[in-house]
Amino acid sequence: RKEVEQDPGPFNVPEGATVAFNCTYSNSASQSFFWYRQDCRKEPKLLMSVYSSGNEDGRFTAQLNRASQYISLLIRDSKLSDSATYLCVVTAATGGFKTIFGAGTRLFVKA
């Protein structure tokens, strides 16, 4: 079983739609959680951190459920520019803070 698993996608949505991505992780000792965004042939870049209390950044909302080892990302009012691959990322508190990436979920937002 992969340490971090995501919806395989791709998600094809119209502009203005709301889309949700899910992610589960297997290491209960994981400490930090993130969503990264990766554009085609580019390096991953941090989208937002994820906290147990939930956090919001504009149209993006992230949630963490430690008991279920589940992470989510909600994008409201999708824009064409949101088209990218979204990576769920988990960091363990041990082993040099190893950071493990999910395989990513591809999002296509269409006009």
Added chain:
Amino acid sequence: NAGVTQTPKFRVLKTGQSMTLLCAQDMNHEYMYWYRQDPGMGLRLIHYSVGEGTTAKGEVPDGYNVSRLKKQNFLLGLESAAPSQTSVYFCASRRQGTGANVLTFGAGSRLTVL
């Protein structure tokens, strides 16, 4: 401020050849990582380093060696390249501390092994 720089950006090798990928960061980060990314697989951790002179294995270390002789540089070596090592390689770094888990990535190195 260059951040994380990877060289070369592109390389084509023949099976059995050797090469080294260089990662350099100018942010005084303690931790450095090498990942490979293949279609449908996401980023997989090859090796990482928690400080100068130390290295450790990640998820997929076989066929690769690394060295961290200077804090700012993390080298990834392929001693005898195989077609299965065709991939995009990303280097990343982060500073020390539990409140500093965000990775900064280089632009990637695209390697093809024929």
